[in-house]
Amino acid sequence: MISSAPRVSSSRFSLLIVCLLYVLFQVSFDFMLVEEFITILKNFPKKHIATMILGFMLLISVSILGSKDFSNEEKISELTKPLKLLTLTDNTQIKIPLLEKEKLIKRNDSLFTILKELGVLQEDIIKLVNSNNSNLLSKIEVGDKIKILISEKGELNQLFYQDNIREGIRADKKENGFIIKKYKSDIEKVKVFKHVVIEDSMYMSGLRENVPDSVLMDLAYINGWDIDFTHDIRPGDTYSIIYEEIIIDGEKVIDGDILISEFNNRGKQFIAVRFDLDANTSEYFNPNGENVKKAFLRSPVKLSYISSKYNLKRRHPVLHTIRAHKGVDYAANKGSPVRATGDGTILFAQYNGGCGNEIKIKHSEDYVTRYCHLDRFGTRAKVGRKVKQGQTIGYVGSTGLATGPHLHYEFHVNGKHTDPLKVKFPNASPVEEKQAIAYERKSQNLLNELNNYKYLIDRGEVYGG
Template identity: 35%
Template sequence: MLRSLVGELDCIRVVPNWKNIPLNDIIILTMKKSFSVFIVISVLFLGIYLKNISGRVVPVEYEGHPVPLALPEIREIVELVKDGESLYDIFKKYDLDIGTLYKITGASRQLYDLVRLRPNRSYIITTVRNDDGVERLNLFKYSINDSSYLKIIRNGEAYIPKVEKVGYERRPVLLEGKITDNLINAVGETPEQMKVAFNLAEVFEADIDFLTELRYGDGYRMIVEELWLNGVFKGYGDILAAEFTNNGKMYEAYRFKVNGRTAYYDSSGRSMKKALLRAPLRFRYISSRFSHRRKHPILKIYRPHLGIDYAAPQGTPVSSAGNGTVKLAGWKGAYGKCVIIRHPNGYVTYYGHLSRIRKGIRRGRKVSQGEIIGYVGKTGLATGPHLDYRIKKFGKFVNPLRLRLPRGIPVPKKRINEFRDYVEGLRAMIAPPAKGENSLKADAAQRTAHSLN
């Protein structure tokens, strides 16, 4: 007991007496102990860190990024439809999924039938191949015409179609010219200029036969829209106003919207359209005229030819001459494939020797003036492709070129003042320039020529 007590006293004796130790020595001793504790803690945390990061691999190609990113492979095809080429041919050519072809044609059928593509129309196909290796069609665009296109977008496993308008910048310009032999040569022979010539002929077709009634020195002036996209000239749009002088008489036409429909009217507001078109297609020439005694080119006998034969390339679209109801659509003896349409006021029109009748044109169907009903051919008794166009009035065949027809609905009286103000504005644009004033035509022609080159 005494010995253990003495031992405890010895232990107590070794503890320094802080009161007798100088202050500097106490500070030095405390710092040494703190540094030792810091070293021990640092070594402990370093060991934990090294254990956590062991086994990590930093990709060489993505330095500093823990996971490599796989980017999708995108393919874009921009082409024109070749003559006779189908959408199936295009999918096979670019090794695209045929199942997708059936999906997009089915989805778009109500808006536009992709079964028959038109040559020289553009299309864009965009596909995406993800890391699963499967190439999927994401976007399909097809140029329906110069003003609209079909757009189909993938949404999951479905495809959503939509017809959209091309966002052209429209610039009105003046075009003018003189007739030396025909309208095409006067306006120009490029595809865009020919389009303007055909449109001009359609505006005045109720008053002027551009194949038989043109005279040397006849002239035209018209305000037409130039279509521009991203600073590039893309063609011509609508004719806004036109003047045509034929055999000394001037005709005027102005484009104006009434009740949501755009049509052409003369300066007094009368419709430029008549009950029936004089020629329901764009033709090259008249190969046979209305006659009560003509030698048949195949039968070699004389018999009446109570219509007009318009020679045109095989497949040229044929339109309904007026609003009416289809009376017959099928084979009719010497006429071959034929469409017959009954119109108001006792008129009936015949369209013979068609190569085919447009899908959906059948007996009882209502059709509108200008609606395509078939295509030029040489079925029945015919020596070459042409349209045999005939008109009956109250049961009797009449000469389409001499028939006087009533005009369409005029501008409503309640809008006639608005129409007259509109006409005066266009007349100021179409009037011949004063001396020293630059012609808009020259400026437009220079821009057009530069853009087409």
């Protein structure tokens, strides 16, 4: 008995905490509906949710401890007072906060096993299965997610089955069963503005300003026809972009597309505006409506460096005589893919003296490209066959007169050799006449928006990074 005295007081103390916490919860719950509570839960940083769950578990454990003490110490008369307190709080109908639990569906899982595992009462699982529309929940798929809101006793209150990030099926408890129906998440697109001053590379400087990786890749692609990101970038070059973030139910899910980009490279400005040509195709155009995409790629070999430029007075490395070099040499590993630099038709594909394995592509009446020293031909390299820009036509080698593996690339305009590094490439198709007005409006709006952001940055009123 003596030893039990301190336990009595500790149980009274824990009861007091229970009551206090109950009152606190009650007050907060009077101000918010359960649904609001759920949204708050969803929007809460994970750390906070963990803290809340911890707090809640503490609350449960405290109350369990408290009640255990009572059953063990029934003879102690003093205990009647706190018991009364408990009854009092019971009468005021406490709303117990619900726990959120979720599980990723694995092989051999069924709705029954999952709910059982999450601690749902068997009678509630049966009620759910017997509710109208329960067939909607019969086809659960591996990799999808089931999320539930459950009371501490295991009473199922709400269930969400996420089919994909945008939609799913929900079940809400109603009297003696559940209402099961499909739901769609709220999708919102938010515009994000970034302004980056390049210190080293376009990519690294962008990452430092928290521009997402995928957006930087898009930026390199959009401007890749005008700017060589390996050789042309200088410290102090800048770029400003507006891109989209896709938000589902208040949470950022995907980094979307660049809507407009402005790149300032060595004093030259390149602006690209995204424009939907139809429901499935979008392309980028400059403010004049010209496609930023060129009819030709800058380089026929991706991972390469220029080992010899166009030079009409070059000493030939094998023949050691002055012989014009009427093309550009790209040094690359043997077997590197060689790309068609523009859409066209294969005009020639066979071994041809000093050029070795040679391919010629006719792009239009005006343009022909020539590729030499190929190790082997690609499957598309058949005379008369059409090829698309970027498709592999052969592989780098050193056939013919060559000291090592490289691609000798020529660009002919109207039958004349031209320096492929200096020639101004024609643009890909511009905005069509019938869409000109729509494009004009769209590009003007985005340009204004971009300039407004830049103006605010200059005045220090918005954080641009």
